[in-house]
Amino acid sequence: MIGKADQIFVLLQHWIMGFFPPAWQAVVGILLGVVAILIVFPTLFALSVLLERKGLGRMQNRYGPNRVGPCGILQPVADAVKALIKEDIVPFKADALVHFIAPLVLVVAVFMGFAVLPVGRNMVLVDMDASLLFFFAMGASTELAVFMAGWSSHNKYSLLGAMRAVAQMISYEVPLLMTTVVVVMISGSLSLVKIVEAQNHFSGIFPHWYVFTPWGLAGFVLFLIASMAETNRSPFDLPEGESEIIAGYFTEYSGFKFALFFLGEYVGMLGIAGLGTTLFLGGWAAPFAFLNWVPSWFWFFAKIMLWICFFIWMRGTMPRLRQDQLMNFAWKFMLPMTLINLMVAALWRFVDEAWLRWAVCWIIVIGAYVAMGRMGMRRKRIAPRRYRYAE
Amino acid sequence: MLGEGILKGLAETAKNFAGSYVSKERLTTVQYPEERIPTSESARVFPFLVYDGPDWEAGLRCVACQICEKECPPKCIYIEKSKDKKPDYVGKLQIYPARFDIDVSVCMSCQICVEVCPFEAIKMDVEFELSTDDRFGGLLRNRQHLAKSNEYYHQIHPTEASEVDARLGEEKAKLEAKAKAAAAAAAAKAAAPAAPAAKPAESTPKPAEGTDKQ
Ligand code: SF4
Ligand code: SF4
Numbered sequence: 001m002i003g004k005a006d007q008i009f010v011l012l013q014h015w016i017m018g019f020f021p022p023a024w025q026a027v028v029g030i031l032l033g034v035v036a037i038l039i040v041f042p043t044l045f046a047l048s049v050l051l052e053r054k055g056l057g058r059m060q061n062r063y064g065p066n067r068v069g070p071c072g073i074l075q076p077v078a079d080a081v082k083a084l085i086k087e088d089i090v091p092f093k094a095d096a097l098v099h100f101i102a103p104l105v106l107v108v109a110v111f112m113g114f115a116v117l118p119v120g121r122n123m124v125l126v127d128m129d130a131s132l133l134f135f136f137a138m139g140a141s142t143e144l145a146v147f148m149a150g151w152s153s154h155n156k157y158s159l160l161g162a163m164r165a166v167a168q169m170i171s172y173e174v175p176l177l178m179t180t181v182v183v184v185m186i187s188g189s190l191s192l193v194k195i196v197e198a199q200n201h202f203s204g205i206f207p208h209w210y211v212f213t214p215w216g217l218a219g220f221v222l223f224l225i226a227s228m229a230e231t232n233r234s235p236f237d238l239p240e241g242e243s244e245i246i247a248g249y250f251t252e253y254s255g256f257k258f259a260l261f262f263l264g265e266y267v268g269m270l271g272i273a274g275l276g277t278t279l280f281l282g283g284w285a286a287p288f289a290f291l292n293w294v295p296s297w298f299w300f301f302a303k304i305m306l307w308i309c310f311f312i313w314m315r316g317t318m319p320r321l322r323q324d325q326l327m328n329f330a331w332k333f334m335l336p337m338t339l340i341n342l343m344v345a346a347l348w349r350f351v352d353e354a355w356l357r358w359a360v361c362w363i364i365v366i367g368a369y370v371a372m373g374r375m376g377m378r379r380k381r382i383a384p385r386r387y388r389y390a391e
Numbered sequence: 392m393l394g395e396g397i398l399k400g401l402a403e404t405a406k407n408f409a410g411s412y413v414s415k416e417r418l419t420t421v422q423y424p425e426e427r428i429p430t431s432e433s434a435r436v437f438p439f440l441v442y443d444g445p446d447w448e449a450g451l452r453c454v455a456c457q458i459c460e461k462e463c464p465p466k467c468i469y470i471e472k473s474k475d476k477k478p479d480y481v482g483k484l485q486i487y488p489a490r491f492d493i494d495v496s497v498c499m500s501c502q503i504c505v506e507v508c509p510f511e512a513i514k515m516d517v518e519f520e521l522s523t524d525d526r527f528g529g530l531l532r533n534r535q536h537l538a539k540s541n542e543y544y545h546q547i548h549p550t551e552a553s554e555v556d557a558r559l560g561e562e563k564a565k566l567e568a569k570a571k572a573a574a575a576a577a578a579a580k581a582a583a584p585a586a587p588a589a590k591p592a593e594s595t596p597k598p599a600e601g602t603d604k605q
Contacts (some may be wrong), residue, residue: 058411059404062420316408317400333393373393 009178010122018129033125037114045266046076048308059316091154091252098152106145111272112138118193120284124270126328129191135275143169146249154250161248164241171330172229178338179223180347182215183279196283207287209282215345216363220280222338227272233311235318273307313389333376340368423510432548435515438504447538452512455488459504459513467497491534495521512536517547
């Protein structure tokens with residue numbers, strides 16, 4: 001049962017396409033999809049910035065912005081106006097061309113990812129067979145943009161920030177990719193549309209999302225952590241650690257270019273949240289069978305906003321990691337866990353006895369987590385030092 | 392166990408988040424233009440000139456001695472001495488500042504001008520909303536802007552102002568007593584026979600010197 005409300009945007013697109021000669025219709029359809037993405041996600045960006053500022057304020061027992069518009073809801077507009085009318089300063093020694101291109105590359109790469117995300121039933125711009133791969137390819141180009149920004153600024157803080165960013169993003173890209181591999185293994189497809197379809201079943205009223213399986217839960221948590229690191233969110237915001245390196249790779253950016261970086265960062269967050277939702281939380285599928293009448297796109301956006309809220313919550317809670325902690329965590333905890341999770345997924349795929357595979361998989365996942373946690377938290381004992389001759 | 396601390400932290404921030412909507416006491420923010428906290432008595436922002444009596448121009452305690460101008464570390468005080476004189480609070484004729492400007496944008500609120508003034512003529516104000524849209528004229532406060540009554544001084548720094556008043560009153564009383572004594576002596580001398588006319592004229596400046604040194 002596909003309601004009118006569910007397909008409203010698809011119908012709208014077809015209706016507008018109807019005004020054009022048949023030869024143009026395909027192009028117009030794509031353009032409409034692009035325009036929709038370019039409207040919807042920046043709007044969500046504004047919303048998440050507002051949520052972030054308000055939410056962080058409340059977590060620190062402050063009010064947050066409450067001056068512009070009722071309850072401060074127009075604050076993003078004020079911020080945008082401010083960013084637009086600020087002077088754009090390019091350092092004298094900077095490589096002007098690269099300095100100019102870097103924010104554009106970032107924003108373009110980040111927006112490209114949305115082309116393959118299914119935001120609702122039949123609502124995907126390009127239904128690729130290898131869309132997951134495409135998404136990661138695009139995600140990896142943001143690293144290039146970040147390094148371009150840091151290198152071209154000709155500033156030691158920018159360069160340090162860019163180096164940290166690249167080191168961090170590359171290290172966390174490995175677990176990020178590995179966690180998605182389990183989903184590919186189980187669903188047997190790299191196509192995000194198929195992955196959502198595979199999760200859109202219900203037993204009674206409960207859905208078959210991958211997060212409700214042992215390997216799915218482990219994968220989800222790992223993906224969540226890796227995605228936070230991938231988008232340079234706190235507690236992994238070393239690349240822009242204000243207290244150490246001013247603003248990292250965008251130290252030398254001001255005005256609209258800075259706003260583009262900001263946009264890129266948040267839209268990247270929305271993108272990775274969308275991917276995580278698609279892979280583990282059933283994408284646009286409703287959380288309960290009886291809620292199937294609610295439009296599918298609503299579920300998708302609700303889920304990614306929840307995801308963003310969680311990011312904000314984490315940012316309000318955690319202090320920034322140190323570089324060595326960050327790397328240790330990536331290579332000594334995340335990577336082994338993802339490898340174990342691959343094994344668990346394989347077991348899940350090939351053991352047929354339902355209760356057995358549930359039990360075995362849970363035991364392995366929890367056991368591995370506890371063991372790795374113990375190992376990771378073990379410290380060298382530091383006893384008070386005794387001076388044998390000085391006493 | 393790994394991750395326990397994170398969960399605890401998340402619970403804490405969630406508590407803050409929810410709590411800040413429920414209890415007002417949690418919110419420490421003062422919504423400034425609408426809400427204000429009263430300034431403390433020891434607050435200091437920018438100097439002002441004290442005057443006694445109803446007329447600010449006549450009552451200015453400042454005698455344009457320019458000590459503060461010399462001592463001000465960033466040199467933001469500009470004084471021009473008057474050509475004529477006016478009586479100060481004990482009635483002695485003194486020069487007064489024809490021009491007394493302080494630059495708000497330069498003053499660093501160090502209070503050194505207050506410390507060095509021998510006439511208790513300059514004190515620190517608690518008024519802090521000194522911003523203006525005229526960044527040249529508006530930030531240079533002239534003596535009319537700076538003049539504030541002694542009552543105002545009592546209002547903002549009650550303890551300090553009473554101390555100052557007590558000290559000034561004491562000195563004034565001392566001077567008056569001295570003047571009286573001198574006058575009595577002069578009268579006695581004048582009463583004495585064959586006193587040269589120059590003598591009493593010489594003895595009168597004495598109390599005046601005293602006023603200078605207070
Ligand atoms: S407070 Fe300090 S800086 Fe300001 S006028 Fe007095 S001496 Fe100068
Ligand atoms: S030190 Fe006092 S009396 Fe002298 S010029 Fe400054 S304010 Fe006036």
